[in-house]
Amino acid sequence: MIPSKEAGRAIVDQVLSLSRADxxxxxxxxxxxxxxxxxxxxxxANGEQSDLVLTVxxxxxxxxxxxxxxxxxxxxxxxxxxxxxxxxxxxxxDPEHMPGLGPQxxxxxxxxxxxxxxxxxxxxxxxxxGCIERAQALGLTAAGYSHVNATAEWVGNRRGLFGHQxxxxxxxxxxxxxxxxxxxxxxxxxxGSASGLDFEGCSQRAIAKARASxxxxxxxxxxxxxxxxxxxxxxxxxxxLLAMNARSxxxxxxxxxxxxxxxxxxxRLFPEAVTLxxxxxxxxAPGATIGSEALPQQARTWVDRGRLATLACDRFWADxxxxxxxxxxxxxxxxxxxxxxxxxxxDTPRGVLITSLFYIRFVDPRTLxxxxxxxxxxxxxxxxxxxxxxxxxxxxxxxARVLAHIDAMTAAARTAPRESLAGNVVAPxxxxxxxxLSSVSDAV
Amino acid sequence: xxxxRDLLRGMLATSSLGVLESCSRSGANPPPHAAPAxxxxxxxxxxxxxxxxxxxxxxxxxxxxxxxRIADYRTQALRAREARIVSISDETSMGFGVRVIADGAWGFxxxxxxxxxxxxxxxRRAVLLARESARLYREPVRLAPITPxxxxxxxxxxxxxxxxxxxxKADRLLSLNAIALRQPNINFVDSQMTFVREHKxxxxxxxxxxxxxxxxxxxxxxxxxxxxxxxxxxxxxxxTDPRALGYEYVEDYPWEEDVRQAAEDARExxxxxxxxxxxxxLILHPTHLWLTIHESIGHSTExxRALGYExxxxxxxxxxxxxxxSFQLGSPLINVVxxxxxxxxxxxxxxxxxxxxxxxxxxxxxxxxxxxxxxRDQAHWLGKARGHAxxxxxxxxxSPFQRMPNVNLLPGKAxxxxxxxxxxxxxxxxxxxxxxxxxxxxxxxxxFSGQTAWQVKGGRVTHMLKDVAYQASTPAFWAACDALCSxxxxxxxxxxxxxxxxxxxxxxxxxxxxxxxxxxxxxxxxARKV
Numbered sequence: 012m013i014p015s016k017e018a019g020r021a022i023v024d025q026v027l028s029l030s031r032a033d034x035x036x037x038x039x040x041x042x043x044x045x046x047x048x049x050x051x052x053x054x055x056a057n058g059e060q061s062d063l064v065l066t067v068x069x070x071x072x073x074x075x076x077x078x079x080x081x082x083x084x085x086x087x088x089x090x091x092x093x094x095x096x097x098x099x100x101x102x103x104x105d106p107e108h109m110p111g112l113g114p115q116x117x118x119x120x121x122x123x124x125x126x127x128x129x130x131x132x133x134x135x136x137x138x139x140x141g142c143i144e145r146a147q148a149l150g151l152t153a154a155g156y157s158h159v160n161a162t163a164e165w166v167g168n169r170r171g172l173f174g175h176q177x178x179x180x181x182x183x184x185x186x187x188x189x190x191x192x193x194x195x196x197x198x199x200x201x202x203g204s205a206s207g208l209d210f211e212g213c214s215q216r217a218i219a220k221a222r223a224s225x226x227x228x229x230x231x232x233x234x235x236x237x238x239x240x241x242x243x244x245x246x247x248x249x250x251x252l253l254a255m256n257a258r259s260x261x262x263x264x265x266x267x268x269x270x271x272x273x274x275x276x277x278x279r280l281f282p283e284a285v286t287l288x289x290x291x292x293x294x295x296a297p298g299a300t301i302g303s304e305a306l307p308q309q310a311r312t313w314v315d316r317g318r319l320a321t322l323a324c325d326r327f328w329a330d331x332x333x334x335x336x337x338x339x340x341x342x343x344x345x346x347x348x349x350x351x352x353x354x355x356x357x358d359t360p361r362g363v364l365i366t367s368l369f370y371i372r373f374v375d376p377r378t379l380x381x382x383x384x385x386x387x388x389x390x391x392x393x394x395x396x397x398x399x400x401x402x403x404x405x406x407x408x409x410x411a412r413v414l415a416h417i418d419a420m421t422a423a424a425r426t427a428p429r430e431s432l433a434g435n436v437v438a439p440x441x442x443x444x445x446x447x448l449s450s451v452s453d454a455v
Numbered sequence: 456x457x458x459x460r461d462l463l464r465g466m467l468a469t470s471s472l473g474v475l476e477s478c479s480r481s482g483a484n485p486p487p488h489a490a491p492a493x494x495x496x497x498x499x500x501x502x503x504x505x506x507x508x509x510x511x512x513x514x515x516x517x518x519x520x521x522x523x524r525i526a527d528y529r530t531q532a533l534r535a536r537e538a539r540i541v542s543i544s545d546e547t548s549m550g551f552g553v554r555v556i557a558d559g560a561w562g563f564x565x566x567x568x569x570x571x572x573x574x575x576x577x578x579r580r581a582v583l584l585a586r587e588s589a590r591l592y593r594e595p596v597r598l599a600p601i602t603p604x605x606x607x608x609x610x611x612x613x614x615x616x617x618x619x620x621x622x623x624k625a626d627r628l629l630s631l632n633a634i635a636l637r638q639p640n641i642n643f644v645d646s647q648m649t650f651v652r653e654h655k656x657x658x659x660x661x662x663x664x665x666x667x668x669x670x671x672x673x674x675x676x677x678x679x680x681x682x683x684x685x686x687x688x689x690x691x692x693x694x695t696d697p698r699a700l701g702y703e704y705v706e707d708y709p710w711e712e713d714v715r716q717a718a719e720d721a722r723e724x725x726x727x728x729x730x731x732x733x734x735x736x737l738i739l740h741p742t743h744l745w746l747t748i749h750e751s752i753g754h755s756t757e758x759x760r761a762l763g764y765e766x767x768x769x770x771x772x773x774x775x776x777x778x779x780x781s782f783q784l785g786s787p788l789i790n791v792v793x794x795x796x797x798x799x800x801x802x803x804x805x806x807x808x809x810x811x812x813x814x815x816x817x818x819x820x821x822x823x824x825x826x827x828x829x830x831r832d833q834a835h836w837l838g839k840a841r842g843h844a845x846x847x848x849x850x851x852x853x854s855p856f857q858r859m860p861n862v863n864l865l866p867g868k869a870x871x872x873x874x875x876x877x878x879x880x881x882x883x884x885x886x887x888x889x890x891x892x893x894x895x896x897x898x899x900x901x902x903f904s905g906q907t908a909w910q911v912k913g914g915r916v917t918h919m920l921k922d923v924a925y926q927a928s929t930p931a932f933w934a935a936c937d938a939l940c941s942x943x944x945x946x947x948x949x950x951x952x953x954x955x956x957x958x959x960x961x962x963x964x965x966x967x968x969x970x971x972x973x974x975x976x977x978x979x980x981x982a983r984k985v
Contacts, residue, residue: 048957050764053593057584058563060852062550076621079546081567094545101621103540103629136587143591154766156957184957186767197767262643263681263688266985270686369770374891374904374924377688378983382902382924384895386770405893405900405926411985430768449979450926454770454897 012061013041013163016175022065022083023167029092030169032069032099034111036305039165040064045132046158049139052147059132069095073108076101107327109304111168117307120176120297127179131159131205138183138210145214146187151221153214155185159205166305174307176300182432183208186387187217189225194400195455196220197367197387199242201296201427201434220366220388223400229451230391230401236362237446238355238392239413241426244345245436246368247381248287249428251410252340254379255313257322257332266379266411267322275319281414284348287314289340296425296437302338313340314414347423347439355421355442357395362442364390364397367429368406379409384452386429403452416443494607496666498525498656505574506658509553512578514660518555518585520598521578522663524808525551525569526655526851531617534647535628537636543621550851553578557585559595561832563854599834599841601811603663608805610670611798612701616650619702624648628676631710635678638718640725646676648705649697649951651963655808655851663810671801671963673697673951674705676714680721689724689921691717691906694742694888696948697963699801720907720919727919729982730908734975736883737925738876743905744864745948745966746889751929752784752791753862753966755898756818758827762836768957770896773929774824776837782824785933790865791819793828795844800861800965801949802847808855811844818862822933830857849960858960859953863967867939873970876938878914880972884923885909885916889948891924902926904981922982927973938972945969 014022019039026037041063048056065088068077076098080091135157146153163177181202188195198216200209239247260267260274267275290310291298302308304326313321321337329336356364371383385404390397420439427434496503506523513521527549534541551574552565562585564577628646635644653669677692693713698704739747754772759765761772774782794815795802806812809831818826831842847858877885888906895901908923909916927935949965 044958046958047588048767049591050766051593051762054560054588054591055764056561056563056854056856057588058565058854059580059584060552060565062548062567062852064548066546076543076545079544079548081548081550082569098543098545098621101625102543103625105539105541107539107541132584132587136591140591152763152766154763156767158958184767188763188766192771195766263683263686264643264679264690268686268688271683369896370893372891372893374902374981375922375983376690378985380981380983382891382893384893384900386896403895403900405895405902407902407979407981407983409983409985412983415985449902450900450977452895452900453773453928454895454899 013043013161013177019163019165019175020173023165026065026067026088026092027167027169029089030069032071032096034070034168036068036111036168037166038066041163043128043161044158045128046156047135047139048156049143050154052143052153054139065091067092067095069099070108071099073104073106074099074102075105075108109326109330111170112172112305114171115174115305115307117174117176117300118292118309120178120291120300127159127181127204128161131181134205135159138208141210142185142214146218149218150190151218152188152190153185155183157183157208164301166301172305174301174305178297179203180434181205181208182427182434183210183213184432185213185217187221189221193455194221194225195387196224199427199429199432201425201432223390223397224388225400227400227402232404232448232450234445234447236359237443238359238362238364239441239443240352240366241424241438241440242429243365243368244438244441245426246371246428246430247410247413248343248345248438249436250381251379252287252313252343255322257324258328260322266377267319274322276322277318279318280411281314281317282417283316284420285314285317285414285417286312286346288312288344289342290344291341293342293344296342296344296435298340298342298435302341304338306336306338308338308341311337311340342435345423345438348420350421352421352440355419355440356392356397358419359392359395359442362392363401364392369429371430374407379411380407381409382407403454404448405450405452406447407449408447413443413446416445417441418444495605496607496656496664498666502569502656505551505569505571506656508571509551509574509578510658510660512575513553513555513582516579516582518557518582520556520660521553522657522659522810523551523553524655524657524848524851526653528850529617529652531650532647533624533628535632536645537632537643538629540625540628548850552848552851552854553581554854555581555585556596557582558589560585560589560592561596562588565852596832597835599831601831601841603659603661603810604806604812605664606805607666609668610699612670613703614701616670616672616702617652627705631676631714634711634714635676635718638715640680640722641678641718642681643679644676648672648674657808657810659810665806665810667804667806669699669804670701671697671699672704678717678721680725682725687725689721691720692888693717697801697951698799699803700799723919724921727921730920730923730978730980732978732980735978736880737973737976738880738883738885738911738970739973740885740887740970741946741968742888742948743886744968744971746892747903748862748864748966748968749964750892750894751898751901751932752819753859755929756827757857757859758829758833758836759857761827765955769955773897773899778824780825783822784819784824784930785822786936787821788867788936788939789819789822789933791862792816792865793818793843793860793862795860797861800947801963802859802861802965807844807846808848809846811842813844816843828857828860833857847962849962853960856956858955858962859964861965864969866942866945866969870941871938873940873944876940876970876972877911877916880911881913883911883972884920884978885911886923899928900926901929922980924979924981926977926979932973932976935973935976936971937974940969
């Protein structure tokens, strides 16, 4: 069970009272999860877990260390505090040590559903049963996974800082394959609770893609006009935002660096239609309200109408440079255009539609070049219509090039990168004037 | 022990084979079996009583099988950059997981609260989840028989890393950082050490009672060189690999040589010519090749993938069961074994998380695909009498499932050193160290790059190349292997973080191999204008 705000605060206060360090920072993190997995038209695994982890970071002058424990009896807590203090005394002085923050104001995020876990297990079993039935009835093979998580976090120190945040998240990922193995489709849904998951919609989309992707025709590698579905966009803009760091840029070791210790801040990098924001209080895809170093998350614009507007900056570097610290974003909100994916396809004379991206890794940090693969449905567009399925591809592209090559976008909606199912992204589908498909993948 | 600076100097000079030293740090392959001891577990009576209570509760609720793992994990990490220790952390995580078969279906539940009432509640939840799932099962779970064992097993270590003082560890990081920063044109250095101890007690309704302590560590560093005029920057990461060893690995590693060589390599990358893309011969050093083995052979020979149980996430496999025993995966030089017994390797343990005893078996013989990795509940899918003890859960909160054992490429039979391989190669690219990696969801198409790439011309290493990556399809790549070095070049690489499953779990796994040559592989140039 997730403790109440007051019960969690009592544990934090208890630990603070045990501390003899010059400075102490306490984090309590609670989590509860239920999940269900299926494959070959049958359930294959399930589980429920709960945990409560207390982390105490003690400092003496500029010497710090932290311990974490997940047993919260009085003896374990006292030992954790004593061990972190003992370790801190042994630690070398850190010239970049920052004293703890004073009281902070954290926004309330609309990210919690009281009944998420209790109702979740039954909801995801029901939803899964429907998906298996629909696929089986059509002679197709269904696989997938759903989970419901509840999390809560408390932070506190002896300088008056206290923060509390809680969230519930649910996700469903669904793959349908043809019985021959020649076609495969994928769809996903993310929400604040299991009741918000669109099992039926996912089922219909994955089935449609599985059937439509059978017998792909060969398409040669190359640069094509390409439409990326929103999940693909989420997979590309998430690592882009994670790379947006002021210190590495000013140290000359980032895509955002310029020669001589300068950065690209303020430069126009992308078309005017490109705006990337974050906002923990977003009603579409809320993010964590407490950021790194306990800094409050707030609404921020990272790319403003094509111009690089913000880079994350830790407290030490901000202090050194005389500016405000900025924690890395806890969600990604990309502005969209108007219209639907179907309308965007109808407006495209020739090109490739990519519905899912997989196994994405950085290749070169200087250009943010990523490599990865397409998966579960790639289609050729001819005369504004999906003409036929084509083979999968390995691609090599930088999200910076992707954003620079946008020539149209749909309205934005909540989505998730395929590999993380993180529900903290809002993105449109994009049409790019070019996207580099590097080699053919024989995978289906 | 390999001295890398000498190795590279040797390769660059390469007139004398005598300066080249072996890649080996782990001794000859196959390694000796680390046998489990048939001792009574020494777990405290209270925990043992909780385990018994969990099994009893599950049985009383109608479970036909149950097991429980009561486990504690300790992770210590030190991170440094330049002349400062950035963080020191020490975490413990304790809890238990109960897994049952009820109505023919698996159910799993876990909690961190090691209390009698909570054990009862969790056992009830596991049985309830099993019963709910059973309605959506196609066939009941079938467990291949094992001999339930009462035993104790620990990773053999010479010096327990948790017994080494924090000062000693911090001094080690700061002194290697200081050496790095004394090298010309090195602007930044990041270094870290992570130590993990996994202690678990497994008990089952079949009568198994097994206590295991697994230890592993991963020290590493990365140097960065920035050319502020051009705005270009380059990095080179250490050639360390995570190992299931004690602090002796840190003490024995040639840090100074690797740091100096890394600095030289990072500088060299600033001025190295960009690679000409096209079909090229490759010599892959074992510090790099282990990851290609992991992705292309390790994952493709997982039975659950091959049958579609990972279809929604990690994917399936081109090695479908109809290819078992007949498909030519690579050239006749290729022999691959799976094992969980090699001392120092990350997946090594006395028993898996089903309580089955670890072993060794071939996956590829003379290039032919001959067997899968599978667990006791998967054995009947292949009509086999027993599993290969491949079950693992990464935490007390995780349900065990099939995870990769150590998967090793056996050395070539004819004597061949790396120096001789280079000397016998007219035109190739030699790649060392792991960098970018990606492979498709059926394990066909992959792309890898390394920490360094070197032009081999006329039997000599002539100069560094930059912006190198290679792409291939798994069977074509392994078919193109025409030379394998012999056992004195055997080296074991690996990863702490092999991800699989939903929710994702991490598996630590090692891969032993030797330098190997591959003919006419697609090399691409990764430089881009953005």
